Structure formats: structure tokens, C-alpha cells
Amino acid sequence: xxxxxxxxxxxxxxxxxxxxxxxxxxxxxxxxxxxxxxxxxxxxxxxxxxxxxxxxxxxxxxxxxxxxxxxxxxxxxxxxxxxxxxxxxxxxxxxxxxxxxxxxxxxxxxxxxxxxxxxxx
Numbered sequence: 578x579x580x581x582x583x584x585x586x587x588x589x590x591x592x593x594x595x596x597x598x599x600x601x602x603x604x605x606x607x608x609x610x611x612x613x614x615x616x617x618x619x620x621x622x623x624x625x626x627x628x629x630x631x632x633x634x635x636x637x638x639x640x641x642x643x644x645x646x647x648x649x650x651x652x653x654x655x656x657x658x659x660x661x662x663x664x665x666x667x668x669x670x671x672x673x674x675x676x677x678x679x680x681x682x683x684x685x686x687x688x689x690x691x692x693x694x695x696x697x698x
Contacts, residue, residue, distance in 0.1 A: 655675060
């Protein structure tokens with residue numbers, strides 16, 4: 578008996594970079610947040626790069642590199658759900674990735690959309 582085949586979503590494969598401009602186009606800040614804090618927060622975006630192989634996600638944020646393993650849980654015509662975990666298997670999370678042209682977006686912990694743009698190499 579052979580091992581079950583790993584599900585792959587080819588739309589994910591390759592390199593993606595956080596797109597700060599597209600992310601903040603529709604971002605809604607709490608009204609009490611000062612302009613200074615908004616600007617500081619915005620500077621965190623646009624620096625994360627994610628490279629997807631069929632089984633790993635290699636992230637780079639300002640030179641800090643991390644590798645996670647992942648598997649596709651399910652997919653449809655516009656999205657894919659993945660389970661990713663750290664090498665030590667202490668942390669795991671499910672992400673629902675929604676594709677939109679040369680972008681995809683995920684829902685952040687704050688309930689906002691963060692966009693990533695495909696990077697051609």
C-alpha cells in the first residue's frame with residue numbers, strides 16, 4: 578500500500594511579498610489611534626517575504642529567516658486552507674488564503690486583510 582499523496586496547490590508555489598500599499602488601502606484604524614502610532618505601525622508591513630515550496634514556507638523579515646512546514650487542508654476556485662507548524666511542532670496554525678489576481682490576502686489577528694503580491698524571479 579502506498580502513502581497518501583500530499584495535496585499541493587500550485588497557486589501558492591513561489592515567492593510572495595507583503596504589499597503595504599494594497600494592505601492599507603482598505604485598512605480601518607481605531608479612531609483613537611494617533612497618526613504617529615499609525616505611521617509607526619504601517620512601517621512594519623511590506624518587508625515580509627514568503628517562499629512556498631510543496632511542503633515548506635520560508636519566511637524572511639528584515640533578514641530574520643524562519644522555516645515552517647505546511648500541508649494543504651482544502652482548496653476551492655478562489656482560496657486554499659493550510660495547516661502550518663514550526664520545526665519543533667510546538668506551534669501550529671490554520672490560514673485561509675484567498676487569491677485575487679497577482680495577490681493573495683489573509684485575515685490578520687486584528688480582523689483586517691493583509692495582502693501579498695507574487696514576486697517574479
